[in-house]
Every structure is written in C-alpha cells, then in structure tokens.
Amino acid sequence: MSEQKVTFRVFRYKQGDTAPHYDTFTVTVNERTTVLEALQAIRRDQDGTLVIRHSCHHASCGTCGMRVNGKEVLACVTNVLELGTPTVTVEPLQNAPLISDLVVDMGPFYETFSQAHLPFVRRSEYLPDAEVAEGVPFHMRFESCIECGLCVSACPVVASDAEYLGPAALAAVWRVVQEPRGTEVPPLLDWVNSEHGCWRCHVALECSEVCPSNVDPGGNIMALRQELVRRALGLSHG
Amino acid sequence: MSSYHVVIIGGGATGSALAHDLALRGIRVTLVERGEVTSGTTGRHHGLLHSGARYAVKDQESAKECIQENMILRKIAPGSFELNDGLFVAITEEDLAYYDDFMEGCAVCGIPTRTLSREEALRLEPNLNPEVKLAVQVPDGTMDAMRLPLRFLATAKHNGAVIKPYTEVLSFLMEGQTVTGVHVRDHTSGKEYDIGADIVVNAAGPWAEKIARMAGVDVPVQPSPGVLVAVWGRYNNMVINRLHRSGDGDIVVPQRELSIIGTSSWVVDDPDKLDVPEEHIRLMYEKGAEMIPALKHAKMRAAWSAARPLIGSRGATTGRELSRTFKCFDHADEGVEGFVTITGGKATTARAMAETTADVVVRKLGLDIPCRTREVVLLPHTAYYTQ
Incomplete structure (x- = not known):
C-alpha cells in the first residue's frame, strides 16, 4: 500500500488557557488510514497530551464525533486521503461545552436526550421472513442512534436557541411514538409540542446530512409534526 | 463509607x-x-455476550465463567442486549466431526444447547450457507461494547x-x-x-x-490483537459461530445495523501500535462468507484492531493457545x-x-x-x- 504525508491542523485547548490555538502535525498515511488512526498516531509519536474521544472504531459508539474540514463526522470512519485536501483541519463539535482539544462535554446532550426515554433495544426489521428461534421473544436490535451529537453540532437552530430540544432528542421521541415499548407517549408529545420543540426546526436538514447512522433526524422531526397535527385533528389511532 | x-x-x-x-x-x-x-x-470488541460455547471444548474454565456471567448480566443490565441467541453451524464434514466434543463440552460447562436440522437452521437464518449440515442453538447475545x-x-x-x-x-x-x-x-x-x-x-x-x-x-500479560471487520446491514439476527475449534473469522455478530466479522489473532509487544493487516481483512471476508455467503460482497463500514490482554507466556505466537x-x-x-x-x-x-x-x-x-x-x-x- 502506498504511503504519503498529510498535514493535520488540530484545534488545541487546555483548561485554564486564555484562548484555543491550532497545532500542526505531519502524519504518514496510506489508503486505509482514518482520521482517528492519524490522531492516535499523533498522540503516540508526537504529542502525548492530545485529548481525543474514541472507543469502538466502527461507528457504533458515537464517541469520536468531531469536525473535519468544517464538517461533522465520526473520525473512525473518515478516510484521510478521500478527503482530498493537503491539510486536514480537525476541530471539536459545536454547540457543546469544550473540555479540551477535540473533546466536548456530552453532559448537556444526554440531559436532553435521556428525557426522550428511548429504550435501547427495538424490534429488528431485518430478515422479516426468518423464523424466530425457540425461546427468543422476537428479533431485536439496538436503536440506530449512537448518541454521537453530530446532528446537534451541525444544527443551525441549536446554535441560535439554547433551549431548542435539538434533532437527537426529537428523533428519539419519534422512535418512541413509533414503538413505545411501555413508555407513555402523550407526555413526550406534550414535551416536543412547544416553541423550543419540533416546531422550532427550520428544516435545514443538516442533521440528516451528517447523521452517520441512518436515523434521519430531520425526517423524524417532520413525522412528529404530522403526528401532532393528526392528534390535534382527532385523527390519531392512539 | x-x-x-x-x-x-x-x-x-x-x-x-x-x-x-x-x-x-x-x-x-x-x-x-x-x-x-x-x-x-x-470498546473495540465484537460485542459478543458469550454463552461460553466458544470455549466449551478447549478452555472450560473460561466457558463456565462465561455462561454464569451471561445469566447474571441479563439480570443486572436489562435492556442492554440483543437477545437473539446464537448458532454454531457445521458447514463441512470436518465441522460435523467436532459436534460430539462440542456437545459434551457444553454439557460439562452447563451451557444449554438445542440441536437444529439443516432445514430448521435455514428457516431461522436464511442467509446461512445452504451447505450447512446442522446447527446448535446457544444463549449467545450482542452487547454494546461501550x-x-x-x-x-x-x-x-x-x-x-x-x-x-x-x-x-x-x-x-x-x-x-x-x-x-x-x-x-x-x-x-x-x-x-x-x-x-x-x-x-x-x-x-x-x-x-x-x-x-x-x-x-x-x-x-501478552497483548494479542485481532482484526475485526464491520459491514453494513444485518445478514443474520442470531450470532453465527463456526462449529469448530476457535479460529480466524469464525464469528459474525449482528449489532445495530451492522454485522461484525471477527477475528484474527497474533501477538505484539506494544498495544499502542496495532496494524490492521490487509490480508487479515480479506481473511475475515473469506471466512465469514463460508458461513454466510452474502458477506463476500457486503459493503465495509470499518476495519480495526483490538488488543486482548491475555495472561502470557512469552513463547506464545498466535494468542489462540492462551x-x-x-x-x-x-x-x-x-x-x-x-x-x-x-x-x-x-x-x-x-x-x-x-x-x-x-x-x-x-x-x-x-x-x-x-x-x-x-x-x-x-x-x-x-x-x-x-x-
């Protein structure tokens, strides 16, 4: 596999710094190197103080969300050379408190998200014709949302309205409406039926564009609006 | 306190x-x-909630730990697992020859099993290799590794x-x-x-x-990395294992909207320096496709390495013997x-x-x-x- 050198311009900030700055590193990459692997190489070989979040390395945990060349991505599935830029700029997510370097505080994200009470396991829609094994109640899988926060970082409305519930929580509420699994739906619909809820969305759809996990938050927000209208008109099935 | x-x-x-x-x-x-x-x-493991069956023949101490903990985790972490069970599938005559040892090992370790005919296995998992001879259902599951x-x-x-x-x-x-x-x-x-x-x-x-x-x-401690490959889509609902001694590319763990094919095994000195060898990625596809042929052309989502912390002996070469x-x-x-x-x-x-x-x-x-x-x-x- 051929190798080449790529320059990384990395956002840096430590608690107590008066302002953030950028550091530049040169990393040798090949056709398969991901942005996450390049950042790990920087931390291992050049600067052991670089703070990054990562865990699963296959777009399943959602921890390595960051902005690469200005766009929200998961670093673990972002190929360096496919970016096609001689310099790769890496910055933390927006609309979240900065902790250090490329890491933001996910506390506020989860404060809102957890209020959707989205169960972690759902019915699987895959292989619908397959029989279910003896002793297994139904085919199940984890929810698609990996709680990475890319949608919240990319959302222009979150940037301007700190009280906006944001695309991740709203999308989660829609999933509960679709498949309640014992969760009470009416209080959740009341929660999102507000000026800082699903009606606040400008339909910029940046959220669906950056979502790495097929959630389509923008589409879910539109579905929530339709559901609220249906219920207001007394057309709801429940 | x-x-x-x-x-x-x-x-x-x-x-x-x-x-x-x-x-x-x-x-x-x-x-x-x-x-x-x-x-x-x-965070980087395949997400298998072990039934212990993978170790039931060669590593019974570990197998017994796995089935006991599997049952405890279901109680203390409800809602955290895809509980679709797992299948050990015999594809070749050689796999079939392993069946008796496997069933005996599971019985000794207290791992519940149910043997399924070829037809029953294919009804549960239609993407299985049609050459499948038989399958054994065990209480495997999927966890979110983080x-x-x-x-x-x-x-x-x-x-x-x-x-x-x-x-x-x-x-x-x-x-x-x-x-x-x-x-x-x-x-x-x-x-x-x-x-x-x-x-x-x-x-x-x-x-x-x-x-x-x-x-x-x-x-x-002997750091022993393995390569894992995630592909888009779920080709199976149950965890699919090859019915044979633990080897390369012998497990497909469905998880969320991905399928994880694992793993290879070798040993390194520095767990901060893990390659993802190209030939190991190919091997995961090849061996995975022996169980589920459609995996051969599945679209890759990610390939990565993770280092197991095996209790060492310095002479180990693949890590499988540990x-x-x-x-x-x-x-x-x-x-x-x-x-x-x-x-x-x-x-x-x-x-x-x-x-x-x-x-x-x-x-x-x-x-x-x-x-x-x-x-x-x-x-x-x-x-x-x-x-």
Whole structure:
C-alpha cells in the first residue's frame, strides 16, 4: 500500500488557557488510514497530551464525533486521503461545552436526550421472513442512534436557541411514538409540542446530512409534526 | 463509607466493574484512565455476550465463567442486549466431526444447547450457507461494547466513585516496597498531582505490564490483537459461530445495523501500535462468507484492531493457545505491598473479575464486606453523563 504525508491542523485547548490555538502535525498515511488512526498516531509519536474521544472504531459508539474540514463526522470512519485536501483541519463539535482539544462535554446532550426515554433495544426489521428461534421473544436490535451529537453540532437552530430540544432528542421521541415499548407517549408529545420543540426546526436538514447512522433526524422531526397535527385533528389511532 | 481509598488504573470493562463493586462495598474509589473510558480494548470488541460455547471444548474454565456471567448480566443490565441467541453451524464434514466434543463440552460447562436440522437452521437464518449440515442453538447475545461498561461506571459514580478520564499515571508513589498512590497528569489541563491510596489496582488490560513495571513488578500479560471487520446491514439476527475449534473469522455478530466479522489473532509487544493487516481483512471476508455467503460482497463500514490482554507466556505466537480466563495478582507475593493487578478475561466476565479482585482488596484492607454485584441492577448508560 502506498504511503504519503498529510498535514493535520488540530484545534488545541487546555483548561485554564486564555484562548484555543491550532497545532500542526505531519502524519504518514496510506489508503486505509482514518482520521482517528492519524490522531492516535499523533498522540503516540508526537504529542502525548492530545485529548481525543474514541472507543469502538466502527461507528457504533458515537464517541469520536468531531469536525473535519468544517464538517461533522465520526473520525473512525473518515478516510484521510478521500478527503482530498493537503491539510486536514480537525476541530471539536459545536454547540457543546469544550473540555479540551477535540473533546466536548456530552453532559448537556444526554440531559436532553435521556428525557426522550428511548429504550435501547427495538424490534429488528431485518430478515422479516426468518423464523424466530425457540425461546427468543422476537428479533431485536439496538436503536440506530449512537448518541454521537453530530446532528446537534451541525444544527443551525441549536446554535441560535439554547433551549431548542435539538434533532437527537426529537428523533428519539419519534422512535418512541413509533414503538413505545411501555413508555407513555402523550407526555413526550406534550414535551416536543412547544416553541423550543419540533416546531422550532427550520428544516435545514443538516442533521440528516451528517447523521452517520441512518436515523434521519430531520425526517423524524417532520413525522412528529404530522403526528401532532393528526392528534390535534382527532385523527390519531392512539 | 469506609475511609479506605482505592485507586483503579484503567477505565475499561474490568476497571469499570471493579469501581462499581468496591463502591457498593462502601470503599472510596478513584478510577483514572489515560484517555476516554473504554478507549483501549473494551470498546473495540465484537460485542459478543458469550454463552461460553466458544470455549466449551478447549478452555472450560473460561466457558463456565462465561455462561454464569451471561445469566447474571441479563439480570443486572436489562435492556442492554440483543437477545437473539446464537448458532454454531457445521458447514463441512470436518465441522460435523467436532459436534460430539462440542456437545459434551457444553454439557460439562452447563451451557444449554438445542440441536437444529439443516432445514430448521435455514428457516431461522436464511442467509446461512445452504451447505450447512446442522446447527446448535446457544444463549449467545450482542452487547454494546461501550455502553455496558458505562452502566457499571454510572452506578459506581452514583455510589460515590470518582471517575477521571484523560488522566494518565506517570509514576507510582512508594514508601519503601509499599505503593502509596500514583502521580498523574490531567491531560485536559496539563496539571500534575498525586493521588494517595491504600491500595492501587492495575486494571490496564494489555497495558498492565507497562503499569506494573512502574512499581517494579513483572506481570505476564501478552497483548494479542485481532482484526475485526464491520459491514453494513444485518445478514443474520442470531450470532453465527463456526462449529469448530476457535479460529480466524469464525464469528459474525449482528449489532445495530451492522454485522461484525471477527477475528484474527497474533501477538505484539506494544498495544499502542496495532496494524490492521490487509490480508487479515480479506481473511475475515473469506471466512465469514463460508458461513454466510452474502458477506463476500457486503459493503465495509470499518476495519480495526483490538488488543486482548491475555495472561502470557512469552513463547506464545498466535494468542489462540492462551486461556481466556482471568487472574488476580496480589503483588505482596513478590514483596510489593498495596498493589494488585487484575488481567486476562473478557468483557462478558468483567463482573466476575471485579468480584475476585474486590475480594482480594477488602481482605488486604482487613475488612469483611460481601460482594453485591450479582443482584444490584445497574443504572442506564446515560446516567454516566447526566450525574
């Protein structure tokens, strides 16, 4: 596999710094190197103080969300050379408190998200014709949302309205409406039926564009609006 | 809460479960982790909730641990698993020849099994290789490799444990031959400081040897990486394993909207330097497709390596010959007081590893407090971030 050198311009900030700055590193990459692997190489070989979040390395945990060349991505599935830029700029997510370097505080994200009470396991829609094994109640899988926060970082409305519930929580509420699994739906619909809820969305759809996990938050927000209208008109099935 | 303070080095599955166990026993706990929690090995495994059947023939100690912990985890972490069970599939005559040993091993280890005909297996999993001879159903499942340990950490925090990610141990504090704490750097601020401890526990997984050396102790850990490949889509609902001795590319774990094909196995000295060899990626596709032919053309989502922390013997070459069980070392045996290492094991057995280690820790502190982690239901993973 051929190798080449790529320059990384990395956002840096430590608690107590008066302002953030950028550091530049040169990393040798090949056709398969991901942005996450390049950042790990920087931390291992050049600067052991670089703070990054990562865990699963296959777009399943959602921890390595960051902005690469200005766009929200998961670093673990972002190929360096496919970016096609001689310099790769890496910055933390927006609309979240900065902790250090490329890491933001996910506390506020989860404060809102957890209020959707989205169960972690759902019915699987895959292989619908397959029989279910003896002793297994139904085919199940984890929810698609990996709680990475890319949608919240990319959302222009979150940037301007700190009280906006944001695309991740709203999308989660829609999933509960679709498949309640014992969760009470009416209080959740009341929660999102507000000026800082699903009606606040400008339909910029940046959220669906950056979502790495097929959630389509923008589409879910539109579905929530339709559901609220249906219920207001007394057309709801429940 | 007792006045004793224990510092845990490592925020993987083991350290997380240990923080939970000790906090429940009323011990003050501080857990330090160099990076984000679960960023070393834990987050990168295939997500298998082991039934133990993979080890039922060759590594029965580990197999028994797995089935016991599997049943406990279902109780203490409800809602955290895809519980579709697993199949061990015989594709060739050679696989079929392994059947009797496999069934006997499962019986000895207490792993429930149900043998399915070719037709029954194909009705459950239509994408299986039509050459399949028979299949055995076992209670495998899928976990989220990061979020299960987050539930241990969330509960530990709730019970008073202090969790410090991005905090790297630079050296040990020692008085003579007794460990009295650690000197750390908080990478979010650059500040260095000391944390005093009555006991320090090394739960650094494949980094355990490096950590132990700071206290002048040798721990026989052999970092053994494996390559995993995630492809888009679910080709199976149940975990599909090859019915034969553990080998390369013999498991497909469906998870969320992905299928994870694993794994290969080799050994390295430095767990920070893990390649993802191209030929291993190809091998995962090839071997995976022997069980589920459609995987051959599945679209790749990611390929990565993770280093298992196997209890070493320096002569190991592939890592497959090393047991998947765990071991707790009280380094008083080597003349160093106040220092314990826990290593080996698997994500499925992390709770048991923690119980064994916490038993050693409280005994060293002269206490007699029983373990409660078999019964206490864990907080949801989101609580790790919201408290």
